[in-house]
Amino acid sequence: xxxxxxKQLDQIRQDWYDVALEVLGHCRTAxxxxxxxxxEEIEELxxxxxxxxxxxxxxxxxxLELLALQQPMAVDLRQISSYLRSSDDIERxxxxxxxIAEVAKARLYDRSIPxxxxxxxxxxxxxxQLQSAIEAFNFRDVEKAxxxxxxxSEIDGMHAEIFGSLLERVKRDDARASLLMFVxxxxxxxxxxxxxxxxxxxxxxEGRDVELEAEIGEFKVFPSNDSAREEGx
Amino acid sequence: xxxxxxxDVRKLNVxxxxxxxxxxxxxxxxxNKVTALIGPSGCGKSTYIRCLNRMNDVIExxxxxxxxxMDGKDINDRDTDVVQLRRRVGMVFQKPNPFPKSIxxxxxxxxxxxxxxxxxxxxxxxxxxxxxxxxxxxxxxxLDDSAMGLSGGQQQRLCIARCLAVNPEVVLMxxxxxxxxxxxxxxxxxxxEKLKREYTVVIVTHNMQxxxxxxxxxxxxxxxxxxxxGDTKQIFxxxxxxxxENYITGRFG
Numbered sequence: 064x065x066x067x068x069x070k071q072l073d074q075i076r077q078d079w080y081d082v083a084l085e086v087l088g089h090c091r092t093a094x095x096x097x098x099x100x101x102x103e104e105i106e107e108l109x110x111x112x113x114x115x116x117x118x119x120x121x122x123x124x125x126x127l128e129l130l131a132l133q134q135p136m137a138v139d140l141r142q143i144s145s146y147l148r149s150s151d152d153i154e155r156x157x158x159x160x161x162x163i164a165e166v167a168k169a170r171l172y173d174r175s176i177p178x179x180x181x182x183x184x185x186x187x188x189x190x191x192q193l194q195s196a197i198e199a200f201n202f203r204d205v206e207k208a209x210x211x212x213x214x215x216s217e218i219d220g221m222h223a224e225i226f227g228s229l230l231e232r233v234k235r236d237d238a239r240a241s242l243l244m245f246v247x248x249x250x251x252x253x254x255x256x257x258x259x260x261x262x263x264x265x266x267x268x269e270g271r272d273v274e275l276e277a278e279i280g281e282f283k284v285f286p287s288n289d290s291a292r293e294e295g296x
Numbered sequence: 297x298x299x300x301x302x303x304d305v306r307k308l309n310v311x312x313x314x315x316x317x318x319x320x321x322x323x324x325x326x327x328n329k330v331t332a333l334i335g336p337s338g339c340g341k342s343t344y345i346r347c348l349n350r351m352n353d354v355i356e357x358x359x360x361x362x363x364x365x366m367d368g369k370d371i372n373d374r375d376t377d378v379v380q381l382r383r384r385v386g387m388v389f390q391k392p393n394p395f396p397k398s399i400x401x402x403x404x405x406x407x408x409x410x411x412x413x414x415x416x417x418x419x420x421x422x423x424x425x426x427x428x429x430x431x432x433x434x435x436x437x438x439l440d441d442s443a444m445g446l447s448g449g450q451q452q453r454l455c456i457a458r459c460l461a462v463n464p465e466v467v468l469m470x471x472x473x474x475x476x477x478x479x480x481x482x483x484x485x486x487x488x489e490k491l492k493r494e495y496t497v498v499i500v501t502h503n504m505q506x507x508x509x510x511x512x513x514x515x516x517x518x519x520x521x522x523x524x525x526g527d528t529k530q531i532f533x534x535x536x537x538x539x540x541e542n543y544i545t546g547r548f549g
Contacts, residue, residue: 065546134505136532136544270534 068133075125075146076201082118082150083197085111086157090193090253093160094186096167097246098174105164115157119150126150141270145263149200152256156193159249159256166242173239176232178225182247185221189250189257192218196257199264211261212273215254222251226285302327302466302496303348308362310343310352317343319520321362325466330488330497332507332528335517336543341500344517345468348498349385350378366466383410386459390471392451394443394458399426399435402443402454406462421461429457430487449480456487460495467491469499473506485510504544508532516540 089108096105126147129135135143166172173179192211199208225247232240262274303325310318318340325331333341343352350371352358364371371381383406394402403422412418422439426432431453435446443454452472459467469488473481488510491497501507507514508528515525516537524537535541542548 136504136508137535137541139545140533 068129068135068139071125071129072139072142075122075129075143078118079122079146079150079153080197080201082115082122083153083201086115086153086160087190087193087197089115089157089160089164091190093163093167094183094190094250096164097179097186098183100167100170102168105168108164109161112157112161116154119154122150123147138267141267145200145267149260149263152259156253156256159253163246163249166246169242171239172243172246173237176240178228178232178240178243181221181225182243182250185218185225185247185250188214188218188221189254192254192257196260196264200260200267203264203268205265205268208261208264212258215258218251218254222247222254230285299329300327301325302366304363304365305347306363306365308344308347308360308364310340310347310361311359312343312355313357317520318347321522323515323522323525325496325498326513327496328492328494329512330492330499330510331513331515332511333498333500333515333517334502334504334507334543336548337502339517340520341515341517342470344522345387345470345498345500348466348468349382349387350376351382351387353378383462384464385466385468386462386464387468387470388452388455388459388472391475392448392455394446394451394454396442396444398440399443399446399454400439403457403461406458410462422457425457425461426454428460428491429453430483430490431457447480449476449483452476452480452484453487456484464495466496466498469497471500471502474502481506504532516543518543 089111092101092104092108095101126143129143130147133139192214195207196211198204199211226244229240229244229247233244259274262272265271265273301324303323305321305323305325308318308321308323309316321344333344335341346352347360347364348371352360360372362372366384369376395405397405400419400422403425404418407418407421412421423432423436426435431450434450435441435454443451446454452475456467456472473484476484485506488497488499492512499507499510511528513526514528514531515522516531516535516539517523518539524531524535524540526536530536531540532544535544
């Protein structure tokens with residue numbers, strides 16, 4: 064029974080890693096498409112939406128089966144509960160990537176404004192962050208996971224700056240800035256989901272639940288810490 | 297962290313001839329909680345709980361060293377009345393072992409031995425003990441029937457009622473459900489949950505899920521030593537010791 068259980072667990076791990084790498088590719092494609100939209104790539108990404116959904120649901124279904132039939136404990140319990148939850152992270156990251164690709168396809172934004180360059184920079188950082196988080200999770204790398212958690216504030220800071228600056232444009236009736244606000248927000252959310260993956264890596268290895276600490280303060284619509292400006296309105 | 301301590305075990309060692317069965321076990325058993333002892337066969341957990349009411353006294357080749365304080369007094373002191381000790385620390389075994397007597401007499405036997413002769417009082421004790429053991433409703437109309445006619449699960453609850461009839465403070469259970477089906481097991485587990493309101497419960501079990509379900513604290517025994525003791529949630533979600541982890545995840549044992 065133990066052998067069968069281990070095989071099932073190994074298969075979940077392999078399938079999770081496959082779909083995570085696929086979604087990492089989608090995230091990269093979405094970011095790249097903002098400056099150079101490749102119609103075929105964008106369409107392929109959208110077509111694979113249901114496939115990613117099916118794969119993550121299959122992982123969740125098998126995790127629930129193992130919970131019900133094997134009553135795993137200790138590290139097994141931590142692994143399975145983490146796969147159960149992190150496959151949801153992967154699915155949401157894919158969804159955000161698709162949204163960004165949709166915006167890229169429609170091209171309803173201005174590539175000449177300085178915020179656009181910053182968004183491209185943000186995309187690069189988020190893709191790196193996601194890649195590190197996936198590796199940390201798959202290879203149970205606590206050091207890498209902690210690095211991902213530390214780097215999140217940098218991404219949050221960039222998003223806050225971009226968002227605030229785009230908000231000023233929107234106030235001046237520059238409607239084309241608004242979609243880029245969404246892009247910045249979605250990227251920042253992918254960053255948060257990456258932190259979620261990293262914190263689960265730490266939970267699996269050490270049993271420490273660091274996710275809550277990481278997510279406190281994440282619920283602001285206006286991410287800028289410059290509250291004086293909001294009060295001034 | 298645990299509230300009041302009922303039994304404080306210090307540096308307990310047990311030998312069977314030259315076999316060192318329990319090695320330097322320290323443990324504070326909290327009052328009004330359920331403490332589960334787990335570990336592979338032969339790890340010493342049954343030997344350990346048999347020390348708590350001096351059941352090892354009857355095994356000639358057994359030698360016990362160390363201190364076991366119950367409410368501050370060492371139960372291994374010479375002046376300890378062992379019969380009184382076993383009244384205060386009752387025990388339920390793996391196989392239900394009712395006396396070949398009526399249901400009523402099984403429960404009344406203990407109080408009688410301890411001097412209770414009043415029939416009305418005995419009847420009261422029988423009723424309240426059977427109620428505490430969640431058996432009353434099933435047997436109240438046939439108290440004079442033989443206990444041997446009861447089902448396995450009912451017999452085990454009868455043994456629990458028999459143990460409660462002498463008004464113990466601690467209830468030791470050595471694999472109380474391993475001979476029972478899941479429904480009878482569920483009833484005993486519900487009962488354990490209720491018992492801890494009035495009693496301190498220590499249970500030995502091979503069933504990891506049962507230990508996780510019923511206990512507040514868990515001790516992990518291996519080769520005669522207690523390698524880990526802690527909050528049950530912590531032991532089953534994130535044990536500190538690798539050996540505990542390997543055992544509860546079924547990697548050995």
